[in-house]
Amino acid sequence: MGAVAAGAPLGRSLGADLGRVGELAPPPPTATPLAGKCAQRWGSPARRLPAAMARGAGLPLLLCCLGPLLCGAAAPGVPPGWSLPLVGQDYLEILSSWYCSFGKCCETGDCRIANNITGLELDLNRRLHGQHLAKDVILKAVQGFLETPQPEKALALSFHGWSGTGKNFVARMIADHLYRDGLKSECVKVFISLFHFPHPKYVDLYKVQLKKQISETVQLCKQSLFIFDEAEKLHSGLLDAIKPYVDHYDSIDEVDYRRSIFLFLSNIGGNIISQVTLDFWRAGRAREEITMEYLEQHLRLELLESTDGGFAHSHLIEENLIDFFVPFLPLENCHVKLCVRDAFLARSLPYTEEVLDEVVRMMVFIPEEKLFSAQGCKSVSHRINYFLP
Numbered sequence: 001m002g003a004v005a006a007g008a009p010l011g012r013s014l015g016a017d018l019g020r021v022g023e024l025a026p027p028p029p030t031a032t033p034l035a036g037k038c039a040q041r042w043g044s045p046a047r048r049l050p051a052a053m054a055r056g057a058g059l060p061l062l063l064c065c066l067g068p069l070l071c072g073a074a075a076p077g078v079p080p081g082w083s084l085p086l087v088g089q090d091y092l093e094i095l096s097s098w099y100c101s102f103g104k105c106c107e108t109g110d111c112r113i114a115n116n117i118t119g120l121e122l123d124l125n126r127r128l129h130g131q132h133l134a135k136d137v138i139l140k141a142v143q144g145f146l147e148t149p150q151p152e153k154a155l156a157l158s159f160h161g162w163s164g165t166g167k168n169f170v171a172r173m174i175a176d177h178l179y180r181d182g183l184k185s186e187c188v189k190v191f192i193s194l195f196h197f198p199h200p201k202y203v204d205l206y207k208v209q210l211k212k213q214i215s216e217t218v219q220l221c222k223q224s225l226f227i228f229d230e231a232e233k234l235h236s237g238l239l240d241a242i243k244p245y246v247d248h249y250d251s252i253d254e255v256d257y258r259r260s261i262f263l264f265l266s267n268i269g270g271n272i273i274s275q276v277t278l279d280f281w282r283a284g285r286a287r288e289e290i291t292m293e294y295l296e297q298h299l300r301l302e303l304l305e306s307t308d309g310g311f312a313h314s315h316l317i318e319e320n321l322i323d324f325f326v327p328f329l330p331l332e333n334c335h336v337k338l339c340v341r342d343a344f345l346a347r348s349l350p351y352t353e354e355v356l357d358e359v360v361r362m363m364v365f366i367p368e369e370k371l372f373s374a375q376g377c378k379s380v381s382h383r384i385n386y387f388l389p
Contacts, residue, residue, distance in 0.1 A: 110221070110222075110223070111180065112179060112180055112181065112185055112186065112187055112221060113178065113179060113180070113187065113221075113223055114177065114178060114179060114180050115146055115177075115178055115223075116177040116178070117139075117142070117143050117146065117177070119177045120139065120142065120173065120174065120177040120178075121139055123173050123176075123177065124138070124139060124170070124173065127169075127173070127342060128166055128169065128170060128173075129166075129331065129335040129338045129339060129377075130165075130287070130329055130331050130332065130334075130335035131165070131166055131328055131329060132287075132288050133290065133291075133292050133295065133326070133327055133329070134159075134166065134170065134326050134327065134328055136292070137292060137324050137326050138157065138170060138174070138324075138326060141155065141157060141323065141324050142155070142174065142178075142261075145261070146178075150258070151258045151259065152248055152258065153246060153247060153248045153249075153258055153321075154245060154246045154257050154258055154259070154260040154261065154262055155260075155261045155262065155323055156246045156261075156262045156264070156316070156321055156322050156323050157261075157262070157263050157264070157322070157323060157324050157326055158231070158263075158264040158266065158322045158324070158325050158326065159171070159263065159264065159265045159266065159326045159328060160266055160267075160268060160269035160270065160273065160299060160325060160326065160327055160328065161267070161269070161270050161273055161327060161328025161329065161330070162267065162270040162273075162274060162328070162330055162372075162376060163267060163270075163375060163376060163378060164331070164373065164375045164376020164377050164378035164379075165270075165328035165329065165330060165331060165376045165377075166328055166376070166377070167265045167266075167328055168229065168265060169377075171227050171229075171263050171265060174225070174261075174263070175188050175225055175227075178223075178225065178261075179225070185221075185225075186217075186220060186221060187217070187220070187221035187223065187224050187225060188224070188225045188226075188227070189213060189214075189217055189224070189225070189226050189227070190227045190229065191210075191226070191227065191228050191229065192229045192230060193228070193229065193230040193231065193232075193233035193234050194230060194233055197210075197234065197235060197238060200235055203235045203237045203238065204237070206235070206237075206238055207237055207238060207241040210238060210241055210242070211241055214226065214242075214245055214257075215252075215253070215255060218255055218256075218257055218260055219255055222256070222259050223259045223260070223261070224259075224260045224261070225260070225261045225263070226260065226261070226262050226263070227263045227265070228242075228262070228263065228264050228265065229265045230265065230266070230267075231264040231265055231266040231311050232266045232267060232268045232306075232311045232312070233311075234310065234311055235310060236310030236313075236314060239310055239311060239314035239315070239316055240314070240315060242262070242316070243314075243315045243316055243319075243321065245257045245260065245262070246260075246262050246316065246321050247319075247321060264311070264316075264322070266311060268302070268303060268306050268311065268312055269299045269302045269303060269306075269325075269327065270330075271302070272298045272299060272301070272302040273295065273298075273299065273327045273328070273329060273330070274329075274330045274372060276290065276294075276295055276298055277290065277329050277330055277372075278367070278369075278371065278372075281369075281371060287329060287332075290329070292327075295327050296325055296327075299325050299327055300325065303317060303325075330371075330372035330373070330376070331372065331373045331376050331377060332371060332372060332373070333360055333365070333371075333373075335373075335377070336360050336363055336373050336376075336377055336380065337356050337357070337360050339377035339380045340356050340359045340360060340380050340383075340384065341356055343380050343381045343384050344356075344384060346381075347384075349384070349388070355387050358387065359380065359383050359384055359386075359387065362383055362386075363375065363380075363383075
């Protein structure tokens with residue numbers, strides 16, 4: 001998962017269309033200016049709205065000015081009978097459909113936030129394979145947090161497991177269903193340890209930059225999502241810098257962080273998770289019999305004994321600020337096959353059972369029983385290229 005920048009404002013393309021509408025159909029000379037804030041800030045909407053939207057000057061004010069006109073009511077200051085030529089009406093119908101589709105969302109206060117829990121549940125059930133514990137814990141944790149009117153603290157989830165078992169996949173899924181623009185949303189920030197914080201000697205500078213980004217993001221978007229990939233490689237100083245934002249504080253420097261969500265993705269604990277899963281298999285028991293309570297005990301012990309970086313021994317762990325440790329189990333042959341099928345479907349490519357089996361046979365399985373995929377479902381999407389005509 002790479003670094004993510006805020007997506008381009010939707011108003012830029014709308015501004016161009018609005019400009020064309022204005023050129024095609026200027027208001028008649030007798031038309032009076034729009035009243036209130038709209039007139040004070042923008043004057044003639046056809047002339048100034050495009051520039052304002054290009055600057056990101058506020059979706060609510062645009063809707064205030066154009067909303068009544070778009071959804072069928074009379075706009076303030078527009079004489080009865082005022083209309084656009086046919087071509088202009090086409091543009092207006094497009095804009096009308098866009099505006100009215102967001103009307104209900106904007107009534108909740110922030111059109112950037114979707115909080116589609118139903119969609120998240122469907123996606124977890126359809127696309128995340130072999131992870132019954134992760135599905136259950138993540139869905140309940142996120143839904144319970146979002147439905148709490150005033151949380152006591154930010155939600156902190158720590159994902160653990162081997163590479164390729166779905167940690168990044170689920171983090172992206174959460175972003176996609178909680179925010180309209182997914183990872184491109186200005187409410188979402190992704191940090192990759194060795195990419196964003198590569199040099200230990202600059203940790204003090206990184207701490208200042210990280211605090212600034214967290215603070216600015218939350219001030220811009222009250223419900224923000226922060227994803228820390230390769231968390232086990234984060235310097236202990238950076239983890240200490242994060243701690244106040246996930247602790248039980250009403251505010252820090254008059255900013256409330258309690259509606260934020262922090263995800264920490266780590267390979268720590270992958271070996272003990274795999275060992276427990278293997279023990280169940282050797283005992284003739286289904287992996288679905290593994291309970292969160294049983295596995296969490298082993299995972300916490302592994303964290304305490306870990307020598308990988310500072311995450312396992314950080315104040316986040318020691319002071320119990322992580323709300324849930326989410327285990328991702330190693331993937332078996334049948335799960336990898338489902339990943340291969342999904343990769344074909346995502347590209348609308350035909351496939352047969354024989355081709356799916358061939359792709360799976362290209363993967364490396366361990367230990368001596370050849371039970372678990374060494375790389376999970378990673379590289380599956382690239383390996384199917386080998387079988388394309």
